[in-house]
Amino acid sequence: MAVDITKSKCVYCGGCVAACPVLALTLFETRVVCDEAKCISCGTCVRACPMQAIKLKNKK
Amino acid sequence: MVFAMQQTYDVIIIGAGPAGTSFARVAAHGGLDVLVIDKRKELGSPVRCGEGIGAHWEGKIKLPLHGGAIAYKIDGAKCFAPNGKTLKTQTPETKGYVLERKIFDKYLAIEAARAGAHILPKTIATELVKENGKPAGVKARTFDDEVLEFRAPLVVSAEGMEAKIAREAGFADAVAGLYDTDTCFEYEMANVECEPLIEIWFSNLYAKRGYVWVFPKAKDVANVGVGIGGDLNEHPKERLDKFIKAHPERFKNAEVVEVKAGNIWVGPPLKELVKDNFMVIGTAAHQVDPIHGGGMALAIEAGVIAAETALKAARAKDFSKRALGEYETRWRAAEEGKLAKRLRLRKVLELFTDEDFNRVFELLDEKDLERVLNGDFKPVVSKVLLKRPSLLKVLKALI
Numbered sequence: 001m002a003v004d005i006t007k008s009k010c011v012y013c014g015g016c017v018a019a020c021p022v023l024a025l026t027l028f029e030t031r032v033v034c035d036e037a038k039c040i041s042c043g044t045c046v047r048a049c050p051m052q053a054i055k056l057k058n059k060k
Numbered sequence: 061m062v063f064a065m066q067q068t069y070d071v072i073i074i075g076a077g078p079a080g081t082s083f084a085r086v087a088a089h090g091g092l093d094v095l096v097i098d099k100r101k102e103l104g105s106p107v108r109c110g111e112g113i114g115a116h117w118e119g120k121i122k123l124p125l126h127g128g129a130i131a132y133k134i135d136g137a138k139c140f141a142p143n144g145k146t147l148k149t150q151t152p153e154t155k156g157y158v159l160e161r162k163i164f165d166k167y168l169a170i171e172a173a174r175a176g177a178h179i180l181p182k183t184i185a186t187e188l189v190k191e192n193g194k195p196a197g198v199k200a201r202t203f204d205d206e207v208l209e210f211r212a213p214l215v216v217s218a219e220g221m222e223a224k225i226a227r228e229a230g231f232a233d234a235v236a237g238l239y240d241t242d243t244c245f246e247y248e249m250a251n252v253e254c255e256p257l258i259e260i261w262f263s264n265l266y267a268k269r270g271y272v273w274v275f276p277k278a279k280d281v282a283n284v285g286v287g288i289g290g291d292l293n294e295h296p297k298e299r300l301d302k303f304i305k306a307h308p309e310r311f312k313n314a315e316v317v318e319v320k321a322g323n324i325w326v327g328p329p330l331k332e333l334v335k336d337n338f339m340v341i342g343t344a345a346h347q348v349d350p351i352h353g354g355g356m357a358l359a360i361e362a363g364v365i366a367a368e369t370a371l372k373a374a375r376a377k378d379f380s381k382r383a384l385g386e387y388e389t390r391w392r393a394a395e396e397g398k399l400a401k402r403l404r405l406r407k408v409l410e411l412f413t414d415e416d417f418n419r420v421f422e423l424l425d426e427k428d429l430e431r432v433l434n435g436d437f438k439p440v441v442s443k444v445l446l447k448r449p450s451l452l453k454v455l456k457a458l459i
């Protein structure tokens with residue numbers, strides 16, 4: 001499972017990383033990466049993102 | 061550090077924000093061999109902050125502010141009710157500065173380096189290294205894309221909101237639950253006329269469970285931002301744009317010169333701040349004021365206290381949870397009572413309708429606002445209830 005990040009909207013604030021309950025996300029300076037093996041598609045990061053930059057992959 | 065990357069230290073600090081570099085400065089000054097790593101290539105950037113700091117902190121954090129880091133001097137605070145009524149206060153606590161975080165954070169790093177700390181930017185800590193089940197260092201990826209292992213008997217998380225290594229070390233409550241997080245969006249704008257006052261606008265329309273702020277960086281430049289309850293599924297940018305459109309006189313010539321966003325913790329601090337060979341400081345430890353979301357000064361204070369404890373621990377060669385616990389005891393004695401009071405106030409404000417805000421503003425004067433800010437709720441609540449007994453339901457938590 002995973003999430004999609006719209007790079008053009010993202011401001012690299014790390015809000016999604018802080019909220020992810022299973023440590024699936026990592027912010028590498030300007031790039032958020034989702035560890036698909038860890039993500040449980042809970043949607044917490046989607047709600048946490050101040051820029052509406054994240055979507056769950058299967059729910060486009 | 062430029063050449064000869066050494067791999068063992070007395071302490072490794074993850075994060076070169078105000079917490080991490082303050083820890084590093086004090087620890088290095090005391091003689092410890094200190095490494096600070098930060099994944100950012102440019103410390104302090106991107107800014108996720110309103111950049112306001114109270115002047116009363118200057119003495120407390122034992123570091124005069126670098127002139128270049130101060131954008132504007134602030135004389136007080138002005139609070140706005142939803143109907144536009146204002147209350148102004150000019151207590152020592154509301155005097156202060158709006159900073160330039162990019163300069164401020166880098167200045168703190170320079171001060172740490174002057175004291176002898178090693179700083180390694182654009183290097184991300186990816187994993188906690190353990191030995192016999194206890195923290196013993198971190199794995200990190202440097203800007204040369206080299207994977208290195210740094211070892212130390214003490215690892216300090218100054219990671220800010222993300223707190224990934226802290227969570228890996230077992231501080232499970234360092235996750236940012238959405239109910240206790242404000243999600244924020246901010247423009248830095250030119251051509252916005254300002255008095256040297258911090259402005260706080262209460263409104264359920266624009267900032268449910270939070271507030272809109274205007275923090276001046278010059279007489280015609282300001283950080284204009286909004287923070288709203290993270291679990292509401294509302295979009296802070298939409299709210300802020302709405303607020304700006306609703307005040308055309310103020311913002312008609314405004315030009316955006318920077319866009320900032322981020323989330324900030326507004327709940328209680330972590331249940332534990334230390335474990336064997338590990339400390340958590342600053343916003344990673346949820347040491348943030350739950351009313352205004354200010355965390356810079358608290359981060360610096362925690363960094364200083366934790367470093368003083370680490371120096372003692374190093375002298376005794378004892379990095380056990382018990383030895384490091386002095387930091388936790390001292391920090392809680394200094395800040396926890398006050399923060400708990402402010403959290404109670406926050407919970408009450410969260411219940412306020414716009415009508416409630418308007419009524420309360422009608423009844424309070426500037427002295428009352430000062431009392432509330434100082435945590436002296438009782439006389440103010442009595443005064444309000446005398447005129448508006450119907451507010452008992454929301455206000456009773458403050459009595």
Ligand SMILES: Cc1cc2nc3c(=O)[nH]c(=O)nc-3n(C[C@H](O)[C@H](O)[C@H](O)COP(=O)(O)OP(=O)(O)OC[C@H]3O[C@@H](n4cnc5c(N)ncnc54)[C@H](O)[C@@H]3O)c2cc1C
Pocket residue numbers: 074075076077078079080097098099100104108109110111112113183184185186218219220221222223224225244245246285321322323324341342343344348353354355356357359
């Ligand atoms: C929108 C907004 C407005 C705010 N306004 C104010 C305000 O007006 N006044 C105020 O006092 N506070 C404000 N705050 C809060 C303030 O920004 C923080 O409390 C403060 O920056 C905390 O300092 P810190 O050192 O604990 O963490 P940070 O400043 O967040 O620093 C953490 C550092 O750790 C680094 N890091 C994290 N993980 C790793 C890793 N794995 N490897 C390497 N490096 C890592 C990050 O890159 C970062 O540089 C605001 C916050 C937000 C979001």
Ligand code: SF4
Pocket residue numbers: 002003019020021022023024025034038039040041042043044045046
């Ligand atoms: S959907 Fe849930 S588990 Fe997946 S990255 Fe987002 S917060 Fe983490």
Ligand code: SF4
Pocket residue numbers: 005009010011012013014015016017027032048049050051052053054
């Ligand atoms: S919360 Fe949104 S804007 Fe912030 S880093 Fe994550 S995806 Fe980017």
